[in-house]
Amino acid sequence: MGGEGVRYGVTCPECGGAGSCTAGAALMGGQIEWSYETSCPVCGSQVAHCGRGTIPEDLRVRLLAEHGPTGLRADRPPGGGAAAMKVLRAQSGGTPAATKATWEGILAGRWSGTLAEAEQLALRLRAGGVVVVTVRG
Numbered sequence: 001m002g003g004e005g006v007r008y009g010v011t012c013p014e015c016g017g018a019g020s021c022t023a024g025a026a027l028m029g030g031q032i033e034w035s036y037e038t039s040c041p042v043c044g045s046q047v048a049h050c051g052r053g054t055i056p057e058d059l060r061v062r063l064l065a066e067h068g069p070t071g072l073r074a075d076r077p078p079g080g081g082a083a084a085m086k087v088l089r090a091q092s093g094g095t096p097a098a099t100k101a102t103w104e105g106i107l108a109g110r111w112s113g114t115l116a117e118a119e120q121l122a123l124r125l126r127a128g129g130v131v132v133v134t135v136r137g
Contacts, residue, residue, distance in 0.1 A: 007022045037049075064114060106132070115134075
């Protein structure tokens with residue numbers, strides 16, 4: 001499934017030298033997995049940190065800045081989208097009004113996220129019987 005990565009400079013917490021960080025997020029088995037790997041060529045320090053679920057905001061911002069957003073496109077299904085609303089509410093846990101706003105945003109081409117976020121939401125919507133595609137940019 002979809003994934004993206006970024007590389008950027010960091011200050012080594014061990015020696016203060018110029019280090020680097022490689023970070024990314026991908027959809028694995030239907031779940032978003034993210035990771036950071038930092039290394040310092042000065043002192044040799046290496047640190048890895050990873051997790052599942054919501055992408056940390058600093059990484060999300062970097063991914064969107066480097067790769068741009070990925071959107072979803074869907075046609076309004078028969079029945080007005082009750083299946084989509086059910087999936088979206090389960091995904092976000094939001095209010096009915098927020099869920100409806102998200103669905104209307106998808107229909108209007110205004111919803112976007114990282115590639116991993118879009119692929120995860122598309123996978124869940126498809127499982128609920130909604131025809132949806134991801135669109136880069």
